[in-house]
Amino acid sequence: MPFPTDEKIMETAKALVAQFQGIFGSHPGFRPAHAKGITTKGTFTPSEEAKKLSTAPHFNNPSTPIWVRFSNSTGIPNIPDFDDNANPRGCGIRFHLGDRKHTDIVTHSTPFFPMRTGEGFLEFLQNLVAGTIGDFLGKNPSALAFVQAPKPAPISYGTEEYFGVNAFKLIDSAGKATFVRYHVVPDAGVKVLTNEEVKKEDPDYLSKDLEKRLAEGPIGFKIEAQVAAEGDITDDATVHWPEDRPVVTLGTFKLDSLLADNLKEQKYFILDPIPRVQGVEPSDDPLLEMRAAVYLWSGKQRRAA
Template sequence: MPLSQDPSVNETAGALVKTLQGAFGTPAGYPHAKGRLTKGTFTPTSEAASLSTAPHFNNASTPVLVRFSNSTGIHAIPDTDANANPRGMATRFLLSEDGHKHTDIVCHSTAFFPTRTGEGFLQMLGALGSGTIGEFLEKNPSAKAFVEDPKPAPESFATEKYFSVTAFKLIDKSGKERFVRYRITPDAGFSTLSDSNLAAKSKDFLFEELQERLAKGPASFKLLVQVAEEGDVTNDNTKHWPEDRKQVQLGTIKVESIEEEAQSKKEQKRIIFDPIPRVEGVDVSDDPLLDMRAAVYLISGRERRAASSTA
């Protein structure tokens, strides 16, 4: 997983990592936001193979690692804190037995992102730090839409919906390309908590509930894509496609077991999820946020790995 070939992207990504660490008081070696790793299986539909030559869309099944997480870099943030939304779901498809060959889908529980570019997000963080965020939001409608999008706490990580935000290309056997955006929906149904019910929950209720749920059986999700039509914007995550666009189910993600906590913490020191697919049959769109997110994740991940190796 290389850094971007654009030095300006890497410079901005490095500034974002430092700014986020400073904003949340996150030690450089601490693993991501508060989260937990789980294991499971992905089973594709027949439609998946017709849209892409990617191995996980053509094999009978593929092992997956799934990380559920809260927002912010505050590792002890209560699950009940409003700032813990949106929640994250990152899925790694393990394409070789040793796990060295893989591809990832990184989603969070809102279809919105505040800015089109990393530079814009860095400006937003600066406005937060300087107390001028209100002025920034008025000048940047996409950031205002992200802030105002309702983000109720889920009843469970297994009753939440997740979105990739950026567009990707699926490439079929004939070479035909289709722009898509991923969506992940829970088979248990979408369910959130009222403010009063949330207030009665423990600070770790989502992770406790996930462990209890998986002890009884798997939690499953549908992996869907929303398919773009001619004229739909693919280089700007803040421009949503109409809801009447065709949606296709690519398969089912079945989360089967939760990683033991000590092992989960150890593995989270090492794992670096990658927004860039880096696999045949799936490619990036021209959305600039993809390259920026990949650089941010890699810089942060390298810091975690370096801290882990000297611990």
């Protein structure tokens, strides 16, 4: 995973990491955002539709081993799972393609993202710290929509849905590109807690629930993709496509165990929002290179710790 060559991107990425650490504290060895998490192992099986849309190996091989990291928001490693600030939850999927090659899908539990660019997101955080967030939200409808979006606590990581806010291009064998956004849907259905119910939960109820469910059997999800129509905006994560756009199932995955040496492995591996695999290409969304730079810079810090 190479560092971006654009100096401005790296400068903003480093500023974002520093801003997160300024808000949540510096916790060496942990991510500056989504610090608290747990990683599972499983298998992804593609659909026939996925094979038609993309030449990517994970969409064409009979199956692919995966790691899935579930996480809470904030850079606080011990944030209670019942804390409102632990939403939205994260779900990062790593597809292991062999020969130390992999590709990732990064999602979280709301379809909203506050700002179109990394610079805009940095301003969002700076205004949050400065106490001027009210004025900022008044001038930035996308940030207001993100803040106001419902973010209920899930009963389980296995009963939460997760959204990829960025668009990607699936490339078929003829070179045709189809713009999509990912949506990860639980087999168990989306089930959330009320505000009163969540207050009664254990600070680590989500990880404990995950262990209990895995002991009883596999946890299943579908990976769906909303397909853009011609003219839909594909380079702005704050713009939603109309709900009547077609949705296809790209495959399913089953999680069957926790990853061994969980904390050690979480410290080491760095998710990459850029696919870097044949058959899937990034859109022109400016957040993608910025997110990749943030993840890589913070990952280098984490490994050094």
